[in-house]
Amino acid sequence: NAGVTQTPKFRVLKTGQSMTLLCAQDMNHEYMYWYRQDPGMGLRLIHYSVGEGTTAKGEVPDGYNVSRLKKQNFLLGLESAAPSQTSVYFCASSAKLAGGPGTGELFFGEGSRLTVL
Amino acid sequence: KNEVEQSPQNLTAQEGEFITINCSYSVGISALHWLQQHPGGGIVSLFMLSSGKKKHGRLIATINIQEKHSSLHITASHPRDSAVYICAADYTGTASKLTFGTGTRLQVTL
Numbered sequence: 001n002a003g004v005t006q007t008p009k010f011r012v013l014k015t016g017q018s019m020t021l022l023c024a025q026d027m028n029h030e031y032m033y034w035y036r037q038d039p040g041m042g043l044r045l046i047h048y049s050v051g052e053g054t055t056a057k058g059e060v061p062d063g064y065n066v067s068r069l070k071k072q073n074f075l076l077g078l079e080s081a082a083p084s085q086t087s088v089y090f091c092a093s094s095a096k097l098a099g100g101p102g103t104g105e106l107f108f109g110e111g112s113r114l115t116v117l
Numbered sequence: 118k119n120e121v122e123q124s125p126q127n128l129t130a131q132e133g134e135f136i137t138i139n140c141s142y143s144v145g146i147s148a149l150h151w152l153q154q155h156p157g158g159g160i161v162s163l164f165m166l167s168s169g170k171k172k173h174g175r176l177i178a179t180i181n182i183q184e185k186h187s188s189l190h191i192t193a194s195h196p197r198d199s200a201v202y203i204c205a206a207d208y209t210g211t212a213s214k215l216t217f218g219t220g221t222r223l224q225v226t227l
Contacts, residue, residue: 042121042203042217090160106150106215108160 002026006091006109013081013116021076021112023091029107031094032074033058034066036087037111043090049074081116088113121206123218130225136191138221140204148207149187150215151178155200163189163202194225 004025013019023032030051035043045058049068063085065077074093078085089112096104122141130136142149151163164171164178166187171178175194180187191198201220208216 040219042219043205043215044217045215092160105162105165106152107162108152110159 004091004093004107004109006089006112008112009110010113011115013078013114015082015116017081018077018079019081019114020078021089021091021114023074023076023093023109024072025074025091025093025107026072027093027095027107028071029093029095030071031096031104032068033092033094033106034064034074034076035090035092036060037090038087046076046089078114081114083116086114086116121204121216121218123202123204123221125221126219128221128223130194130223132195132225132227134194134225136194136198136223136225138189138202138204138223140187140189140218142185142187142204142206142216143208144185146206146208149178149180150205150207151187151189152203152205153200154203154220160203191223196225196227199224 007022033048034046037043044060046060046064047055047058047066049055052071055066067075091109092106094104094106124139148165148167150165152160153163154160166178166180175192177190201222203218203220205215205217
C-alpha cells in the first residue's frame with residue numbers, strides 16, 4: 001500500500017526555471033494539500049483541494065500554482081523559481097477536510113527537497 | 118492570532134526514560150494532532166484528539182481543553198523514538214488551515 005507518493009524527491013533549479021511536483025495518493029481521499037517546511041517554522045499550507053477539479057489558496061500561495069485533474073493526483077507548479085522557494089515540500093491527503101468540522105487524519109508523503117540557486 | 122507553541126524545542130533522554138512534550142494553543146480548536154517526523158523522512162500522524170487521552174503502544178497523548186494544553190508522553194523511550202514531534206491545532210472555522218508548531222527534536226541515547 002503506497003499511501004502518498006511524491007516525485008521527485010530532490011531537485012535543484014536555477015532562478016527562473018519552472019518545475020512541477022507530483023503527488024499521488026491511492027486511498028481515494030477527497031482532500032489533498034501542499035505544505036512547505038522551512039527551518040524554525042511550522043509547516044505552512046500552500047494550496048489545497050477539496051475534490052477533483054477544485055483548488056484553493058492556503059497561507060502562502062504566491063509563486064505557486066496547482067491542479068487536480070484526477071482525484072488521485074495533486075500537482076504543484078513553480079512557474080519561475082526563486083531562491084525563497086528553497087524548501088522541503090510535503091503533500092498530504094485526508095478523507096475529511098483538515099481544519100474544518102470532522103477533521104480527519106492526515107497522511108503525508110516523504111517530502112520533496114527543492115533547492116533554487 | 119491562532120498559534121501553537123511547543124516545548125521544549127530540543128530534548129535529549131537516555132533509553133528507558135519517560136518523556137513528555139508539551140503543546141499550548143489558543144481557544145477554539147476542534148482537534149489537536151500529534152505528528153512524528155524522522156530525520157530525512159516523511160511525516161506520520163500519531164494521534165488526533167479533541168478530549169481526554171489516547172494511547173498507542175508506548176505513546177500517550179492527552180489534552181486539557183480548559184488549560185488549552187496537550188502533552189505527548191513516551192514511556193520506556195528507545196533510540197528509535199528519536200525524531201521531531203510536531204503538534205498541530207485544528208482551529209474551528211479555519212477550513213483546511215491547520216496551525217503547526219515548530220516541533221520538538223527528541224534524541225534518545227543508549
